Amino acid sequence: MRALQVSEPGSWSVVELPDPSPGPGEVLLRVSRCGLCGTDMHILDGELTSASYPLVPGHELAGEVVAVGTGVQDLNTGDEVAVDPNLPCGRCHYCHIGRDNLCANYRAIGVTQSGGFAELVAVPESRAYRLPADMPTELAGLVEPASCAVHALERLPRATGAHHLVYGAGTMGLLVAALVRSAGAASVAMVDRKEDRLAFARDFGLDDVATDADRLGRPEGFEVVIDATGALPAIQDGLTRVRSGGTFLQFGVAAEDAQASFSPFAVYNREINIIGSMAVHHSFAAALDVLSTGSDLSSLVSHVLPLDDFDEAVKLFRSGDARKIQIALA
Numbered sequence: 284m285r286a287l288q289v290s291e292p293g294s295w296s297v298v299e300l301p302d303p304s305p306g307p308g309e310v311l312l313r314v315s316r317c318g319l320c321g322t323d324m325h326i327l328d329g330e331l332t333s334a335s336y337p338l339v340p341g342h343e344l345a346g347e348v349v350a351v352g353t354g355v356q357d358l359n360t361g362d363e364v365a366v367d368p369n370l371p372c373g374r375c376h377y378c379h380i381g382r383d384n385l386c387a388n389y390r391a392i393g394v395t396q397s398g399g400f401a402e403l404v405a406v407p408e409s410r411a412y413r414l415p416a417d418m419p420t421e422l423a424g425l426v427e428p429a430s431c432a433v434h435a436l437e438r439l440p441r442a443t444g445a446h447h448l449v450y451g452a453g454t455m456g457l458l459v460a461a462l463v464r465s466a467g468a469a470s471v472a473m474v475d476r477k478e479d480r481l482a483f484a485r486d487f488g489l490d491d492v493a494t495d496a497d498r499l500g501r502p503e504g505f506e507v508v509i510d511a512t513g514a515l516p517a518i519q520d521g522l523t524r525v526r527s528g529g530t531f532l533q534f535g536v537a538a539e540d541a542q543a544s545f546s547p548f549a550v551y552n553r554e555i556n557i558i559g560s561m562a563v564h565h566s567f568a569a570a571l572d573v574l575s576t577g578s579d580l581s582s583l584v585s586h587v588l589p590l591d592d593f594d595e596a597v598k599l600f601r602s603g604d605a606r607k608i609q610i611a612l613a
Contacts, residue, residue: 286401292329305352316424317399342368345423346359365426430570443467447505456511464541
């Protein structure tokens with residue numbers, strides 16, 4: 284099979300690898316789409332210590348079951364599925380208390396083992412979710428990021444009547460903005476440095492957009508501020524925009540060694556809640572429902588490129604001129 288392999292940080296290429304076979308309890312997928320994510324950038328740059336090299340990255344994947352291993356009970360060849368890439372151990376403290384996205388023995392498809400930037404990949408049946416028959420391919424590739432946004436929403440206080448500010452008009456910022464809007468937010472504003480991304484955000488239904496939060500006309504602040512960038516300037520500015528008694532959600536993925544500055548006194552004196560949202564937590568089924576029955580979110584996919592154009596996909600991602608970039612493998 285053909286696959287994108289990262290031999291070491293900063294070095295990757297399309298190579299021929301042996302076709303995988305499904306083990307017990309696994310299904311073999313012919314990958315149709317795999318989205319490019321900020322986590323993939325950290326893997327390419329060597330900024331994710333949990334990554335194992337050489338590695339085939341890609342964790343936002345969907346595809347067709349082409350073979351099943353022994354013990355597979357509910358999936359059959361021909362089924363179209365999306366994959367929850369997280370592989371909790373099931374035996375650590377966090378798994379035992381139902382927080383398996385925080386598993387102490389972290390493993391994930393596309394991070395610690397071969398992922399979806401390949402023509403074929405073997406995954407546990409338990410992590411594969413059958414797709415509705417009429418789901419478009421680009422939406423199938425959005426299930427994993429949508430499930431992250433669903434988990435983020437579950438981490439937040441009730442949206443009804445609250446004013447929200449989201450930093451970052453990329454796919455993740457737009458997804459979480461759409462969810463809090465549908466959950467009853469009084470308003471959802473967005474900050475991004477790029478005017479063209481803000482123009483899309485306005486057309487997407489955001490109440491207000493700006494390149495600087497000072498231009499949003501809410502000097503009193505917002506009940507909920509969400510960072511979907513992982514960028515220190517956005518995080519540090521966002522922490523100052525939270526209204527007293529409000530919540531700041533760290534949703535964007537920053538570099539592991541990044542350090543943000545904030546006022547501990549303000550957190551204490553104004554009773555600001557600071558919370559995080561890590562990946563997926565039993566949110567795949569809800570994400571499938573959102574993508575199947577909610578508003579059409581396919582416009583979030585701005586580019587679909589073949590595997591041979593992976594370098595171009597990386598350049599597009601780094602430029603900030605794209606929304607969701609997907610690699611088409613079938």
